[in-house]
Structure formats: structure tokens, C-alpha cells
Amino acid sequence: MPLQKCKYHLYLVAFVSPKEFEYHAPAELQEAFSLLKEHGDNAKILAGGQSLIPLLKSRIFSVPHLVDIGRIRGLKNVVENGSEIRIGALVTISDLEANNEIRTRFQAISDAAGLIGDPLVRNRGTIGGNISHGDPSNDMPAAMVALKARFKLSSQQGERIVDAGEFFIDTLQTDVREGEILTEIIVPEPRNRSGSAYMKLKKTAGDFCVAGVAVSVSLDQHGGLSGLNVAITAAGPRVIEVKGLEEKVTGKKLNEELSAIISTEVVNASEPAEDFYGTVEYKRKVIGLLTGDCLELAVERAKEGAKR
Amino acid sequence: MRIRITVNGNQEEMDVEPRELLADVLRNRLDLKGTRIGCDTSNCGACTVLIDGKAVKSCTMLAVQADGHDVMTVEGLSDGEKLHPIQEAFVQKHGMQCGYCTSGMLMTAYWLLSRNKDPDDGEIRKFFSGNLCRCTGYQDIIDSVKYASELMQPQEEKLIAKEH
Numbered sequence: 390m391p392l393q394k395c396k397y398h399l400y401l402v403a404f405v406s407p408k409e410f411e412y413h414a415p416a417e418l419q420e421a422f423s424l425l426k427e428h429g430d431n432a433k434i435l436a437g438g439q440s441l442i443p444l445l446k447s448r449i450f451s452v453p454h455l456v457d458i459g460r461i462r463g464l465k466n467v468v469e470n471g472s473e474i475r476i477g478a479l480v481t482i483s484d485l486e487a488n489n490e491i492r493t494r495f496q497a498i499s500d501a502a503g504l505i506g507d508p509l510v511r512n513r514g515t516i517g518g519n520i521s522h523g524d525p526s527n528d529m530p531a532a533m534v535a536l537k538a539r540f541k542l543s544s545q546q547g548e549r550i551v552d553a554g555e556f557f558i559d560t561l562q563t564d565v566r567e568g569e570i571l572t573e574i575i576v577p578e579p580r581n582r583s584g585s586a587y588m589k590l591k592k593t594a595g596d597f598c599v600a601g602v603a604v605s606v607s608l609d610q611h612g613g614l615s616g617l618n619v620a621i622t623a624a625g626p627r628v629i630e631v632k633g634l635e636e637k638v639t640g641k642k643l644n645e646e647l648s649a650i651i652s653t654e655v656v657n658a659s660e661p662a663e664d665f666y667g668t669v670e671y672k673r674k675v676i677g678l679l680t681g682d683c684l685e686l687a688v689e690r691a692k693e694g695a696k697r
Numbered sequence: 698m699r700i701r702i703t704v705n706g707n708q709e710e711m712d713v714e715p716r717e718l719l720a721d722v723l724r725n726r727l728d729l730k731g732t733r734i735g736c737d738t739s740n741c742g743a744c745t746v747l748i749d750g751k752a753v754k755s756c757t758m759l760a761v762q763a764d765g766h767d768v769m770t771v772e773g774l775s776d777g778e779k780l781h782p783i784q785e786a787f788v789q790k791h792g793m794q795c796g797y798c799t800s801g802m803l804m805t806a807y808w809l810l811s812r813n814k815d816p817d818d819g820e821i822r823k824f825f826s827g828n829l830c831r832c833t834g835y836q837d838i839i840d841s842v843k844y845a846s847e848l849m850q851p852q853e854e855k856l857i858a859k860e861h
Contacts, residue, residue, distance in 0.1 A: 404737045412698060412715030412761050435762075442757045443739050445716075455715070459762060483751070507827025509742055509805065512751040513758060594826040595740055 407445035414457045418570070421458055422545040425568045428454040434570060435459070436479060439506065439514035440522045464517075464572060467491075476574040478517025483508065485516060495576055496690055497532040497585035497603045504528055504587070507595040520556075521571045523563040523627070526597045530557055530628035532587050533574070534620035535603035541573035542566070550575070557627040580616070582608040584690030586683045589622060590675050592666070598623050599666045602655065602679040604687040606643075608695065614638045614688075617651070621676060625660035632658070643688045652680040700764040704729070705773030713760045720744040720755035723770055731771035731800045735829070742828035745801035746770050752808035754827070771800035774807065782848035783807055783841075792841030794832030801828050806842045815846050 415421040425432055432454040435441055444450040458464070464479040469490055476485070485491055486502035505511055505519065505528050519529040520540065533540075533553040540551050542565060556564045565571055579585070589601030601622030609615040617638050619631040634654060641647050661672035701710045704727060713722055723729045723746065732755060735743030739757040746755045747769040774781035783806050786792070793799045802825070809816055809824040816824070821839050830838060 406718065406721070407716040409714070409716055412759070414761070414764070435759075438759065438762065439739065439757060442718075442759065446718075446737070457762060506739075507742075508824050509745060509752050509754050509827040510739065510757070512748075513753050 404443070404446045405448060407442075408448060408451040410445075410452060411454050412457065413454060414460050416460050416462070418461055418463075418543060418572070419545075421456055421461060421570060422543075422568060424454070424456045425570070426545060428456075429567055432456050434521075436518040437481065437513040437515040438518075439510050440518060440524060440527075458570060469578075471578065473575050473577050476516055476576070478521075478571050478573060479515050480517075482506075482511035482514045482516065482519065486511060494579055494694070495536060495585065496687075497535055497587040497605060498529070498576070500587035501528040501532040501601075501603070504589055504591075504598075504601075510595070516574055517571045520574065521563055521565055523557060523559075523561045525557075525560055525625060525627050526623045528587065528589060528598070528601055528622055531601055531603035531620035531622045532585075533576070534628055534630045535587075535605040535618045536576050536579070536585060537605075537618065538574055538576045540571055541575060542569045543572040544569040548572075554630050560626045562627075579605070579694075580607050582610075582691050582695040583616070584687045584692070584694055586686040586690065588679050588683045588686070590679065597666070600624055600659075600661065600672050600675045600679060602676060602683045604680070604683040606684070606687045606691050608688070608691045609640065611642075612692070613640045613642050614647075615640070619651070619655050619680065621655065621659050623661070623666075624672065624676060625662075629659055631655050643684060648681050648684055651684060652677040655680045698761055700761055702760075702763050702765070703767045705769055715759065715761050717760045718756055719746070719758045719760045719763050719768070722760040723755060723768070729770050729772050733797055733800055735797065735801075740829065741798065742801040742805065743798050745804040745828065747804055747808060750808070750811065752805045769804070769807075771803055774803060781807075783810065783845040786845035786848055787838075787841040790837055790841040790844050792833065792838045793830075798828060798830045802830065802838055806845060809842065810846055810849060814850065816842070818843075 413424050433452040435455045435457045464477040466477045468475045482502045482505050492499040519527050538553040542549050551564050585605035587603040589598040591598040603620045605618045607616035617634045621629040656673045656677045659676050663669050720734050723732045733743035735741035737756050739754050744756040745752050749767050805828050821842050
């Protein structure tokens, strides 16, 4: 069964050992490309394994060949050049969480990193895995969409760059094509007077979330909004990008009234489904409240950033 | 597949199936039964071990992924019969009841204290959010970690702390 067709709930299935597979641990990207080309649909990329190994153990998903990219050098760097930050796909979530540059200027990424799974999971999990797994409940996609990140997909044919907003197609389905590996995450340096935030509601530590919201804002010289991007986690088959917000808010200062208008827009863009985590009505309410709180925090951070 | 891992300072070389999980290899092939398997779904943290000094869930890592890496299990804590200060602290402060989660708790405590010698309550709670205990209600575990941090401070620092 293709991975994206697996409607799953990990609490409701029995865990055993994974089905047999052949394991490949290439040391170089080129070798990984050859393996992916050779095995096509029969191969799956393994990074930290924090999403994939539970799926393999549950036998909801199995694959004849695992290509472990964990040993490939050069995918674990974080490089900043003044106009953007480039994050290697194998940078762990805990390294992101601990990174000071990211905490001061790319706050939504830092927030999301601190909310993924639990600290032990974050020690193994990678940013590339969290993004390319394509689970709408994963946190990094919303932060990426809100911050207008771009993803570098490498293959034997070369490289292509895809906008975060175009990357997520459906549940567990992304724009990574056969033979491609997500190798780098490129996030543009926020303008002056910018701030971002990510928040989510989860019922217990380490659980999947009810919903999550990522916000990134820019302010003009008078403190009015000059840019606004919002994305929602766990509110549809993929991360939801809320479009058309900017024209409605440009030049206006964030107050209770404007916050309520934005929250309503965000709630209306969401497509949550009723499940284990709550009814549609409940989730819409959660998304609205998270949006308000997240906006406030992002604007506060933008003002702090202006002072620096 | 042939793998080489360092476990508690000992070089181990063995053949494993790629699908074997690190937790199973430690328990069944190396007979290190201190590492527990609780939920087997990456939730409970009973299987926590250190890989290159970082705490991870060994039920959610393939043994082949550990090839070439340094693994530390709960058996690596004590020095022969002499308990590690973290173990001593858990005994003194009753940081356990049934004991099933304890190996994982000890390993997470070791990781936390290797990064921060003097963590506060909030930080301890945050670091332990991936380790579940169904007996203690966590308070005694937090007290144990704080006591361990005291026990692990060098004598001179303790004296200075007292003088102030």
C-alpha cells in the first residue's frame, strides 16, 4: 500500500517488529541517489526514523528497501549568510531548539522544535524528516510555510527548489519525486521589525496535537502590520496556508478587533475533521484562540526585534 | 548485517537483522536487561539509552543505525557495586515505586545533568516529558534529580555554596 493511503492512528494498532527489509547506509549523496533510482517505489528514505520506525513497527507500512541517509556528510550544517539561513536536512530537532540564531530571528522554528514529540524524540528526529514525512500533524511544516521557506530537493539530475507553500500535497504525500532527497531547508532572513511564533494545543506531553498555528508578521515604521503569514497544523489533509490575509491588514495596528478578524479568517481557512482529538467545532475554536495568542506573541517579538 | 557498537565502554561486534530494534539487541543479544521495553510505541521512555551522550528511545532506533556509535545503558552507570550518585539519589529520595520506568528515568537524568549541573524544577519537568511514570506522580523523581545534582557537585563547590 502506498504510504499516503495509510489512514492510521498509532494508538489503535498493535506494534510488533518491522517486516523484513534490506538496509542501505550510503556515505555519499551520489550513492543514495543510485540506490533510490535502482529501487524506485520499493525504497524509502530513513533519517532519524522517529515517524517512520513506529509506522514500520506497526506494519501499517512496510517497504523492501530502506535507504538510511543518516551517515551522509554535509547535511548537518546550519549556515547563515545575512539574507537567509540554510539548514541541512539532518539537523536534529534538539539542535534547532538549542540554536541561538534561530531562537532570536526565526522564532516559529524554535517554538515548533521545542514542541515536537518529547526531548528524547527530538534528539533523533530531524528537520528534513519532520517536513518530508508529510504528516499534517507535524509541526515544522506550518512554521516553514509561515516563514516562506524553500526546500532544496537533490537528485542525480541536479537540484530544484520548491516553496514550502507548494510542497505539501496530501496526507503523507509531498512533492519529493522518485529519486529525490530533501537536502536543505532555506529560510529567508526576516525583514527588520519582524517576528514569528508557533503554538499548538496537545492533550498530553508527546502526543499529536489538536491543532497548531504558525504566524509570521512584519511591522511598518508606525507599528502597523506590513506583512502577515499564517499556517495551520492538523487542520486538514496537509498543512494549511491561509491566503489573502495581507491585503486585509496592511497598515493596521494589531488590536482586539483586528485580532478577531484575522482569527475568523484563519478558522474559515481551516478544514479540521472530527477524530480522537475533538469535534470540528472544538477544533475551530482551538484554532481561533491559538491564532489570537500567536499573533500577539509574534507582534511582541517584532517590536523587540525593532529595538535591537 | 555486521555492526560494531561500543556499549558501556566495551566494543561489541555482532550480526543483526536490519529490522532489529536497538532495545531488543541490547536486551536479547547482549543480555543487558536493564533497558526496559514499556509501550514499544515511542511514548513511555522506559527504553531510554544514551547514544553519543544524548538520551534517545532505543525502541525507536534500529540497531543498524547505532553501528559505529557509542551506547550507554543503565548498566553503565554504577562502578561495580558502587552506585552512581544518580542511582543513590533515586534510592534516597524514593524516586521509584514499581521500578519499571526507572532505568529510563536514570538515563534521562544522566543526560540532563551532563548538560546542566543544576537544573530547576521547570527544566527537569521539561526534560522528563518523554519519560512516563505511573506510580510516583513524578514529584519524588524531580526531588531525586535535584538531590543527584547536589551529590554530583564537587566538594569545593559545595563548600563555597554553603559559605554564601
